[in-house]
Amino acid sequence: MASMEQSPLEDSRGVDISQIRRLLQMSVQERVDYMVEVTNKLLEIRDTARFVETFPRR
Amino acid sequence: MTFDPVEICAVLYEERVDFVVLGGFAAIIHGSPLPTEDIDVIPSREADNLERLAVALKRLGARIRTAGGSVETRLDAAFIRNMPHMLNLTTRFGDMDLVFTPAGSLKVYEQWLERSRPAQLREGLIVAVASLDDIIASKVAANRPKDHRSLPYLESLREQLE
Numbered sequence: 001m002a003s004m005e006q007s008p009l010e011d012s013r014g015v016d017i018s019q020i021r022r023l024l025q026m027s028v029q030e031r032v033d034y035m036v037e038v039t040n041k042l043l044e045i046r047d048t049a050r051f052v053e054t055f056p057r058r
Numbered sequence: 059m060t061f062d063p064v065e066i067c068a069v070l071y072e073e074r075v076d077f078v079v080l081g082g083f084a085a086i087i088h089g090s091p092l093p094t095e096d097i098d099v100i101p102s103r104e105a106d107n108l109e110r111l112a113v114a115l116k117r118l119g120a121r122i123r124t125a126g127g128s129v130e131t132r133l134d135a136a137f138i139r140n141m142p143h144m145l146n147l148t149t150r151f152g153d154m155d156l157v158f159t160p161a162g163s164l165k166v167y168e169q170w171l172e173r174s175r176p177a178q179l180r181e182g183l184i185v186a187v188a189s190l191d192d193i194i195a196s197k198v199a200a201n202r203p204k205d206h207r208s209l210p211y212l213e214s215l216r217e218q219l220e
Contacts, residue, residue, distance in 0.1 A: 013210035
């Protein structure tokens with residue numbers, strides 16, 4: 001979520017440089033494995049998550 | 059279906075298909091933090107290569123991808139040769155787009171290959187990956203809303219790599 005204040009991690013484009021630097025510290029194989037895992041997790045969430053009518057009682 | 063672009067590359071590699079990886083997955087190999095749900099490749103349009111590509115597509119269980127689902131089609135070399143711009147496919151390892159005329163100044167496989175870099179995706183699997191400059195230039199030329207969203211990340215990545 002965007003904030004009124006710019007995060008110190010963001011560059012002038014609003015991109016979080018820490019995420020890019022973390023990926024650049026990995027080997028190509030580690031980077032590809034990680035991003036493919038992220039993609040598959042997102043696909044899994046998209047396939048299973050759904051909005052419901054009411055909040056559960058707690 | 060689990061998206062496994064490395065396995066798609068492995069089948070293309072094993073069938074000795076000449077291709078360059080472009081687009082979002084190529085950007086990931088360079089270090090992009092943006093997930094992508096498909097792999098874009100530009101194949102050589104040499105006749106022998108299209109024959110090998112057709113064999114690979116058969117191994118991948120490739121079907122034409124449409125907005126309404128997938129359609130089984132005979133994806134032989136003649137069919138692929140007649141595709142002018144792009145072929146959207148779905149395979150048993152996820153979606154793959156064959157790009158024949160990418161946006162931008164680089165139009166054919168040989169031009170992309172010349173400027174590509176080899177990347178090892180796993181032991182014994184080395185593929186040609188489009189340069190980050192070329193990926194960015196192609197997205198600038200394509201000028202679609204989704205390209206506008208990804209360009210800040212790719213330009214920041216390029217700065218980090220310099």
